Amino acid sequence: MKLDLEAMRAAPGRPFAVSGEEDIPTLDWRGESLLVEGAVHADAVAFYQEERVVLRVRVQGRVHRPCSRCLVDLVEPVNYEDSLEVMPDELVGSYLELRPMIEAGMRIGLSLKPLCRPDCRGLCPTCGADLNREGHRPGCGTKETRDPRLAKLKELL
16 A cells, blocks of 8 residues: 655645555564564555655454464454654655555554463463363372461461
């Protein structure tokens, strides 16, 4: 998606709107390559003011990621909206390419700790069992293992 800078410069203060879909097959995020499901829908409204562009961008998409507790694959919906300014030194050429801003909106819209469900119990750190589907494995010992730093608290209770 692009905005015509020449038309915007000719009509300062006038809103220019663009809407469409951007094909972003994968999204690099924190060292991971996340699969984006379908196209990312984006809407943008821009104004040319005082030799810079004031831009309002809204992005919507769906991203495949692992649950942060149990590692099961989930599809996270992303719906992000932001306002930003594009400074004069960044306005080179006849068009303003919106793809980098759309990708940034997708990254910012992702949750830091995605969960497959709110009550996800995760994986046991000792035996590796998925606690959403099964109990601890025989001989795990997680239930008996207590943090020694909490011994004083147990005495108080």
